[in-house]
Amino acid sequence: MTGLRLPEADERVLARREExxxxxxxxxxxxxxIATERGMRPYESDALTAYRQLPLVVVLPSTTEQVAAILKYCHANEIRVVPRGSGTSLSGGSLPLQDAVLLGMGKFNRILDVDYANRCAVVQPGVTNLGITRAVEQDGFYYAPDPSSQIACSIGGNVGENSGGVHCLKYGLTTNNVLGVELVLITGEIVRLGGKHLDAGGLDLLSVVIGSEGLLGVVTEVTVRLLKKPDTARALLVGFPTSEDAGDCVARIIGQGIIPAGIEMMDRDAIAAAEAFVNVGYPLDVEALLIVELDGPEAECAHLLGEVEAIARDCRAVTLRVSQSEEERLGFWAGRKAAFPAVGRLSPDYLCMDGTIPRKELPLVLSRMRELSQKYGLRVANVFHAGDGNLHPLILYDANKEGELDAAEAFGADILRLCVEVGGVLTGEHGVGIEKRDLMPEMFNEVDLAQQLRVKCAFDDKGLLNPGKVFPTLHRCAELGRMHVSGGVLPFPDLPRF
Amino acid sequence: MTGLRLPEADERVLARREExxxxxxxxxxxxxxIATERGMRPYESDALTAYRQLPLVVVLPSTTEQVAAILKYCHANEIRVVPRGSGTSLSGGSLPLQDAVLLGMGKFNRILDVDYANRCAVVQPGVTNLGITRAVEQDGFYYAPDPSSQIACSIGGNVGENSGGVHCLKYGLTTNNVLGVELVLITGEIVRLGGKHLDAGGLDLLSVVIGSEGLLGVVTEVTVRLLKKPDTARALLVGFPTSEDAGDCVARIIGQGIIPAGIEMMDRDAIAAAEAFVNVGYPLDVEALLIVELDGPEAECAHLLGEVEAIARDCRAVTLRVSQSEEERLGFWAGRKAAFPAVGRLSPDYLCMDGTIPRKELPLVLSRMRELSQKYGLRVANVFHAGDGNLHPLILYDANKEGELDAAEAFGADILRLCVEVGGVLTGEHGVGIEKRDLMPEMFNEVDLAQQLRVKCAFDDKGLLNPGKVFPTLHRCAELGRMHVSGGVLPFPDLPRF
Structure with missing residues (x-):
């Protein structure tokens, strides 16, 4: 993230701030x-707290009509807009810009309709992820994606970042669980994409909006799919002598056609940190630990548990425990869920990376990551969604030691390049934001990026929505016929780093 | 479909045909x-055989490089292109144009990679849907979407139309089962969208390409998700005294959180026709028949069968049979699968419609459809994927009777308008093509259509790919800032109807 560049502020806009x-x-x-410095301070960063910037002004609309009027006004006056949900983005997706309106959607917090016959709910974007489940759990239903920030993060933000969670292996990401949205375009026009039905005919613009990180429009209503709570859930805790064995076990479970509700993996450092933090009985003498959760009817769980156990033993598992009660199952998860703060005790600072690889490359990537750890002289603790190949390496460093942050950032970039090299991608569920923006050319070539940018322009002809995020280079839409991305980058001034 | 208009032929292109x-x-x-009339004759229509048109020329490339060179040439020379898979489209998606190159992808028929550890296969677009399952079934896997044309239809065509099938209730449409594509743009540039991994970051252009009916580019490689074959599959045959009861039963099964592998529904006319055709023991004294299939581990099937039975009895089911053997289960399906040709014996001609509604509106729509049947004096046999609300009403008519085709078409359009009115959509799995193109403004307003067209232009700046399909009006991309769709339609000449 060294040398983060944001678009140069538009002086004409700054001069007209009062108006x-x-x-x-x-x-x-x-x-x-909200226009006072004190009032705007809580909005100066999101969960990527290394960067801060006060916006031009914060606006908190409470109706779709207000959102439409704000965007139409900004479009007419060429004022940039940064949309924001609950501000839990780990990639800096809602970092403000000095010359941009920060559009906070927190007041859109109502559940509008629960419709069991169509197995869906219609909610406003400021409703929290967990708030949806809470509204339907008494009837035995839930909303599947479960990012670890689910108590706080908004469903609108989930749509923006295509959020996942520990159960997305079986139940999919946000894009697999959202049926429709109401979207306000930068012109103030309102479109409805999808709904309580199958694919609508015409172009599927819903999917391109999900995960578009606030670059295409502002979502003012979301229709989500509801799932029935499984009858049973049981978890296995399996220890391995090497990370490669654990990676191999994951690939073989999936290769055999079993889709657990989740497969999480932790390495020695993460295990030790988590166990010291929550004391749930994780084995401390193994190099890698898998938590495999199976859910569904009881008979199915029992059958699959047996199959997973057999695969694990075949992959040289040295410890193996099956949860015998709901309490024990939650205990297995408690350590995993506390892993990030727990790792925070191993080191003054850490960087949480987010990349995804084809599952079968897990052993190779783990071994290459160890080589990189030696090269940079920095420890890395691995805590990740192994089942779907989504890695969250935590790079440990000390910001007070000269050069360590730079080394950690370079190490992180190398890990993401490695993900791309083995056929994976730069992000799993945290988005590109500003964090991984400058690595996009590692993943996409000029033709790929130009095509994405043409689609961006098809929604936002003046480039006013969340500029500086996702794409490494700002272009005027008219240039895109002949653009070359990987070459020059526009001269953005550096933003102070905190 | 009366008065179908296709884009006016470009005389300059016709004049340069030899060159x-x-x-x-x-x-x-x-x-x-292929440039001879005799050679091109097999390509003059697809499965919507009411319309026929010889193309300018047929080209059958066998490499991605050839596809890229053809498109680059056509782009430079402003020649239109109609892509075609196996030609099984029911909406006229690959109907040729007089001045357009017909690009047949049938030679792309190889399976390139089967990768069980990542549970996917990489195939060329000309591979048939069933060909994928055949390549992996000996290892216990299959490809889930199963359109009734699956022996013949190509996976490239499935991507173009976002095809479904009787199992898409549980396993999703093509868009839920395709992980990546290689796409050649009209400029000849090649982009890769998605792959063997989660969402890639940046804009999700994969989903917008799936179901885009050949309007955005030409797919030259497809990565599909493989599923493990379920241990057990059992089917219930349930008869009801009214269609409303059957519709109510479907809504209650889903509302209770059960997701059968498929729920199919047939009404009295369809049941009688199917039973006369295949003789599998369908009850003839009921107004509506449901086939409900449950799959998964044996214990899960048995449990869910009990729940579905209870719901059915509660919804006034008068007959109920559970398949006791694989042979009996296949028998239950044989009637359903033969329903279209069977209905063909009730009437000289029929129109097969394709619309989708929210599940809970089934009873209302069935009753309104009966009123329409009386209004038009035409019988309608209902055979459809009730579980996901995808209707396939078959309107019976006799083309030799003056005015009956026109009445059938008007009846069909009214059914689709009804689908939209209750919150549904114009198509479930057959695509819009030319068949439902002129109904698009029933579903989408000007703002919606303009946004879709801007995205179309972001891929195809000269509007050369499959013009005349999906969108009711042709526009130059430059016009789209200020376009008004629902007003005037460009003066397309009529195409002769057969």
């Missing part, structure tokens, strides 16, 4: 416009 | 270019 604030107050009355 | 054929022969040598 813009007044105009926005005419659209959103009362406390819905 | 174009020669140029294409330089790209695809030997028998890969």
């Amino acid at each position: 813009i604030v007044a105009d926005l107050r005419a659209i959103v009355p009362g406390e819905g416009v | 174009i054929v020669a140029d294409l022969r330089a790209i695809v040598p030997g028998e890969g270019v």
Whole structure:
């Protein structure tokens, strides 16, 4: 993240700030416009706290009509807009810009419709991820994606980042669980994409909006799929003498056609940290630990547990425990869920990376990561969604030691390049944001990026929505016929790093 | 479909036909270019045989490089291109144009890679849908979407139309089972979208390409998800005194959180026709029949069978049979699968419609459809994927009776308008093509269509790919800033109807 560049501020907009604030107050009355430094301070960063920037102004609309009026005004006046949900993005997706309106969607917090016959719910984007499940769990249903921030993160943010969680191996990412959205375009026009039905005919714009990180429009309503809670869930805790054995075990479980609800993996450092933190009985003498959860009817769980056990033993598992009660199962997870803060005790600072690889490359990537760890002289603790190949290596460093942050960032970039090299991608569930923006050319060539940017322009002709995120280079839409991305980068001024 | 309009032929292209054929022969040598009337005759229509048109020339490339060279040539020379898989489209998606190159992808018929550890296969687009399952079934795997044309239809065509089948209720449409494609743009540039991994970061262009009906580019490679064959599959045959009861039963099964592998519904006319055709013991004294299939581990099937039975009895089911053997289960399906040809014996001609509604609206739509049947004086036999609300009403008519085809078409359009009115959509799995193109404004407003067309232009700036399909109006991309769709339609000449 060294040398982060954001788009140069538009001086004409900065000069007109008072007028813009007044105009926005005419659209959103009362406390819905925040223009004081003190009032805006809570919005200066999201969960990627290494970077901070005060916005031009914060606006908190509460109706779709207000959102449409704000965007239409910004489009007419060429003012940039950064949309924001709960601000839990780990990739800096909602980092403000000095010359941009920060559009906070927190007031859109109502559940509009629960429709069991169509197995879906219609909610506003500011509803939290867990809030959906809470509204339907008394009837035996839930919303499947479960990012670890699910108590706080908004469903609108989930749509923006295509969020996952520990159960997305079986139940899919946000894109597999959202049926429709209402989207306000930068022109203020309102489109409805998808709904309570199958593919609508015409172009499927819903999927391109999911995971578009606020670059295409502002979502004001979301229709999500509801799932029935499984009858049973049981977890296995399996220890291995090497990470390669654990990686091999994951590939073989999947290769045999079994789809557990989740397969999580932790390495020696992460195991030790988690066990010291929560004391749930993780084995400390293994190099790698898998938590494999199976869910469904009881008979199915029992049958699959047996198959997974056999595969694990075949892959040289040295310890193996099956949860015998719901309490024990939750205990197995408690360590995994506490792993990030626990690792925080091993080291003053850490960087949480997010890359994805084809499952069968796990053993190779783990071994190459160890070589990189030696090269950079930095420890790495591995905690990840192994079942779907989504790695979250935590690079341990000390920001107070000269050069360690730079080394950690270079190490992180090398890990992501490695992911791409073996056929994987730069992100699993955290998004590109500003964090991985400059690595996009590692993943996509000029033709790929130009095509993505043409689609971006098809939604946002003036490039006003969340500029500086996702794409390494800003272009005027008219240039895109002949653009060359991997060459020059526009001269963005550096943003102070905290 | 009365008064079908196709884009006016480009006279300059027609005048240069000899030169174009020669140029294409330089790209695809030997028998890969077909320019004689007799040779082109098999390509003059797809499975929507009511319309026929000879193309400018047929080209059958066998490498991605050839496809790229053909498209680059057509782009430079402003020649239209109609892509074609196996030609099984029911919506006229690959109907040729007089001035367009017909690009047949049948020679792309190889399975390139089967990768069980990543549970996917990489195949060329001309491989048939069933060909994928045949390549992996000895290892216990299969490819889930199963359109009734699966012996013949190509996976490239499935991608173009986002095809479904009787099992898409549980296993999803093509868009849920394709992980990546290689796509050649009209400029000849090649992009790779998705792959053997999770969402790639950046914009998700894979999903917008799936179901885009050949309007965005030409797919030259497809990575599909493989599923493990379920241990058990059992089917229930349930008869009801009214269609409303059957519709209610479907809504309640789903509402209770059960997801059968498939729920098919047939009404009295369809049941009688199917039973007369295959003689499998369907009850003849009921108004509606459901076939409900449950699959998975044996214990799960047995448990869910009990739940479905209880719901069915609660919904006034009058007959109920559970398959006791694999032979009996296949018998239950044999009638359903023969329903279309069987209904063909009730009437000289029929129109097969394809619309989708929210499941809970089934009873209402069935009753409204009966009113329409009386209004038009035409019988309608209902055979459809009830579980996901995808209707296939078959409107019976006699083309030799003056005005009956027109009445049938008007009846069909009313059914689709009804689908949209209750919150559904114009198509479930057959695509829009030319068949439902002029109904698109029933579903989408000007803003929706303009946004879709801007995305189309972001891929195909000259509008050369499959023009006249999906969108009711042709526009130059430059117009789209200010376009108004629902107003005027460009003056397309009528195409002769057969």
